[in-house]
Amino acid sequence: MDSLGAAGPLEVFERQRPRLFGLAYRLLGSAAEAEDMVQETYLRWSQAGSVNVPAAWLTKVITNLCLNQLGSARVQRESYLGPWLPEPVLTGDGALGPLETVEQRESVSLGVLILLERLSPVERAVFVLREAFGHSHAEIGDILGIEETYSRQLHRRARVHVGEPRKRFDSDREQHRRIVRGFMRATLDGDVAALERLLADDVVAWADGGGTTAARRPVHGRAKVLRYLLGLTGRPEAVGVTIHATEINGDAGVLILDGEGGLLAAMAMEIEDGRVTAVRTTVNPAKLTFAGSQLL
CATH class of the missing domain: 1.20.140.160 (PhyR, sigma-like (SL) domain)
Structure with missing residues (x-):
């Protein structure tokens, strides 16, 4: 050639x-x-x-x-x-x-x-x-x-x-990581006051489970998203999970792993003016294969 x-x-x-x-x-x-x-x-x-x-x-x-x-x-x-x-x-x-x-x-x-x-x-x-x-x-x-x-x-x-x-793409990346860590800590601890401070008024949460294990519709607004997040941490499958902070698609995010290190979910967040404006969570196993392979 x-x-x-x-x-x-x-x-x-x-x-x-x-x-x-x-x-x-x-x-x-x-x-x-x-x-x-x-x-x-x-x-x-x-x-x-x-x-x-x-x-x-x-x-x-x-x-x-x-x-x-x-x-x-x-x-x-x-x-x-x-x-x-x-x-x-x-x-x-x-x-x-x-x-x-x-x-x-x-x-x-x-x-x-x-x-x-x-x-x-x-x-x-x-x-x-x-x-x-x-x-x-x-x-x-x-x-x-x-x-x-x-x-x-x-x-x-x-x-x-x-x-x-x-x-938000010009914002301080380290600040975003700190906000995400605080967000996950507050969610796992059930700290309502901290979550209220971190969530924007018009925050929206999406979950892609392929129609099986996640909400079928987006969740809108601070109060509803807060209840949604706290509901997730109360599920039996949430026991024993570990959280790994990382960068997902250029945004700050976290991976949720089971007790054996298997990838259960990937959560990417948009942050503007110090508050979480969007949470996008993938739990569909078919869509986690590539990200899971990156952990090996």
Whole structure:
């Protein structure tokens, strides 16, 4: 293959694998599906023959594979029981690439990934390629087979739906971690007064259990969310669990582990002005497989 130098095809692909996974995950909101797309991209790469610019070729292939996948994924999500959340990914070790800018961190947050569900597949692709990976509109046009001016139009439209980067992404990360630790301590201790101080008036809690083990609808408002959280800690299965603070999708969060270290739940939180404004908890076992593998 052209421009590979001394590196072989497999080595070239492996260098690109983290970026390709991060791109596919942002497009699909599913770590399992993203891994499938990376594998399919490798199969096509292994049969491609001569390629002048491997990174560009691989980006184009995986983006278009994801666009095809998004159509069927949307149908599945429309029939999903209960709130649908993207699969959580632990990002402290760079699993989704660098999160150094507001745009990069925003593009992997659970809140924004949910907003991206409002976009058409091509709008989503333009948004991710531009915001998270810094591609020019000329490059995006080549990747998607559209005109540069149309890429700009789609990007503007996507930004309207998603909104401007929120100030919470510029906030003190260490402060967020302290708030999350205080939040979990108050929840486990049943400290109502502390929770009232930490929860925003308009806080919302979502739980994705695949329609089986979690609330079927979001819980709105401080009083209801407080009762909901305290109810969770009173369940028999809450006995003996351990809490592990971590970073989930670029936000402060916690993992809830059973007595043997198995992952029971991943909880990511949004924090603004020193208070928790959103709690997103994944308990669907099928959606915890990737995050669980990151703990090994």
